[in-house]
Amino acid sequence: MGRAPCCDKASVKRGPWAPEEDELLRSYVRSHGAVGNWIALPHKAGLNRCGKSCRLRWLNYLRPDIKHGGYTEQEDMVICSLYNSIGSRWSIIASKLPGRTDNDVKNYWNTKLKKKAMGMGIHQQQQHYHHQGAVGRRGASASAIATPPPPPAPQSQCAPSSMMHPSPASASSAVTTASAGDVACSFMYSDAPAPPALPHYHNAEFSPPVQPTTQAAAANGSWASGMMAFDDMFLPELIGGGGDQFPLQGDLFAGYLGPLLQDNYRLPSSSSSAQLQLQELSACYFPNAQAEMWAAADHAKPPPAGLCPSLT
DNA sequence: AAATGTTTCAACCGCGTGTAG
DNA sequence: TCTACACGCGGTTGAAACATT
Structure with a gap:
């Protein structure tokens, strides 16, 4: 017997977010401040999404201070160094890079930086x-x-x-x-x-x-x-x-x-x-x-x- | 131009942890 | 102390974009 799902996957929308959904979520967070309960948020915000999905969307994409791409050499070094030290603790590594998310850093490492690091010897x-x-x-x-x-x-x-x-x-x-x-x-x-x-x-x-x-x-x-x-x-x-x-x-x-x-x-x-x-x-x-x-x-x-x- | 292979990255999944009751 | 619930995390997936043949 497994864990109960956090939401009814059959009745909530999945996959890529539409601009309207982004706007709903953005405006809800804007007007309510810090989200206390992500599970309850979709209902309150009028979104047909899983609460976890909303949280992820906000944290990884909609937050105003997010940076995407354009990693600097310095950031590369921070990631390499920390990865070498603590391994795949992406949330910790991301916390040292303002504007970066753990998901973003993880993707960047897996797709680019790892190869780069390997290539450097x-x-x-x-x-x-x-x-x-x-x-x-x-x-x-x-x-x-x-x-x-x-x-x-x-x-x-x-x-x-x-x-x-x-x-x-x-x-x-x-x-x-x-x-x-x-x-x-x-x-x-x-x-x-x-x-x-x-x-x-x-x-x-x-x-x-x-x-x-x-x-x-x-x-x-x-x-x-x-x-x-x-x-x-x-x-x-x-x-x-x-x-x-x-x-x-x-x-x-x-x-x-x-x-x-x-x-x-x-x-x-x-x-x-x-x-x-x-x-x-x-x-x-x-x-x-x-x-x-x-x-x-x-x-x-x-x-x-x-x-x-x-x-x- | 079309087919095929590769890369990217947003999103999902499931589990461990913290905590309120 | 126990249980249920929500959160947060890291691993994985899959569709789209891009590159190569």
Whole structure:
């Protein structure tokens, strides 16, 4: 038994919107302000449409501040960089691009930018890649099965490599489209010492891995079940002030998360093993992009959901 | 000019999440 | 605490537009 449909699909109009329908919806929103209940809107506005369809039409097309097409190089870089970092979190990516919608960004990536990114070259940076599996809103599972390490993950090269050091304040900027816990990765890091007390962050949107959650983990010197939400960065910081510098996936981690973890877990920054460990964690935090690049690069299929093998 | 293949993008679908009752 | 409902999201589809042969 499936979920009840949000509306009677047989009795509502579907397909492309007519100009009259657009005008009805536009004038309704104009006169009533923020829509409180999209399901009830069609009836009130005199539209024979599903409420979800109305919402989509408004958000993706009729909103006055929408931009269509004409993506700039800078926007390309933002999309590439964020996609590399957080994967297909289109609503988050779109929230960093004023006037762009998640649907638009998604279409743009799938039809143009992905090819462009691929064409600019793929190179390997990471020695080890461990897909962490289910991430984000759907089906996050800490009980996922560890799998053997796949081939090294290629990375797209969308922009000149640079480092990024967002200020702590930037971590508190608002992103309303995602909840804390998104882009989260559960992992165990058995070689690191138990983490010290963690710094306080402005809010929960960006929080470092949590301290050991089990007595056992603390007792044997490991820590477990780290969760991180990384769905928020300021665009100005992303584009590096002048807009001519951009973080890449690895650099994003090395530039921001790396030092954070080094500070928190006293990893020697100069040691190659520490670098390796950071790379492993990076791959765990931001797995989606690698997975896609990977598939596109005709490598073996990425592993199914699972904890980072070397971290378990 | 016609046929065929490819690309684009608006719209749909179904599921996870948040929340009010 | 549970349930029902609406919202929001990401993946997918399909028709139209465009390019190529």
